[in-house]
Amino acid sequence: MSVRILEGVEYAAEAGYRPLLLDLYLPPVDAAPVxxxxxxxxxxxxxxxxxxxxxxxxxxxxxxxxxxxxxxxASVDYRLSGEARYPAQLDDVRAAVAWLRGHGAEHGFDASRIVAWGESAGAHLAALAALTGPGIAAVVGWYGVYDLAAMPDPADPASREARLLGAPPGDVPELAAEASPVAHVHPGAPPFQLWHGTADRFVPMAQSERMADALRAAGVPVEFRQVEGADHIWRNAPDVAGIFAGSLDFARGVRT
Incomplete structure (x- = not known):
């Protein structure tokens, strides 16, 4: 199958910031899900x-x-924490969803079925976008952050979470909750597939466990898969290709 690639497509422009871009990878079939x-x-x-x-x-x-x-x-850039604080990153992912829904006919894909697939911080944003806005049919989350206040060192002003929020999560509990997917779980949310390594040194596996528990309690379909011995970004994972294939199978299952 021949894949057509469109690089650097502008999907949004916020005053005072660089243009926001995405890359499109298009299969030679009509009405492909996204x-x-x-x-x-x-x-x-x-x-x-x-x-x-x-x-x-x-x-x-x-x-x-x-x-x-x-x-x-559609693989998207978003404003990083050195450029803008939360909720800019969430706004950008939402803007990408809106762009996809508005340009499906132009590019030959069906954006009524979008699977948001994210890793680490991207899993956080994918989950948050799916739980707080329309347009996302399912989520694949790899070693994501789902409860900012429960991350290690919530009082550390140099943590990644503090840079995202503009203050340590422990100092701004309401903002930390607002930025945490686990606080937005609700009945009727789209299905989730969550993956996490048992030896993750940067994002504890308890983050995905907490998220899976919240989804189950709300009656939302969720698969939670632990990867024994795997560190963050799948270092030391025994079968990275199998993780990829399992995530792709999940996406196939919800695409129609």
């Missing part, structure tokens, strides 16, 4: 071209492989 990929990097680094450390050498790229499976893929 995977919206949101990169990680602690809200402070990485770009739309980063799928994750362990996938850097994949050829074809993970984006192309998802497109080869019959999805249109």
């Amino acid at each position: 995977v919206l990929f949101v990169h990680g990097g602690g809200w402070q680094r990485c770009t739309r071209r980063d799928f994750g450390h362990e996938f850097a050498g994949w050829r074809p790229s993970p984006f192309e492989r998802i497109a080869e499976a019959g999805f249109a893929v």
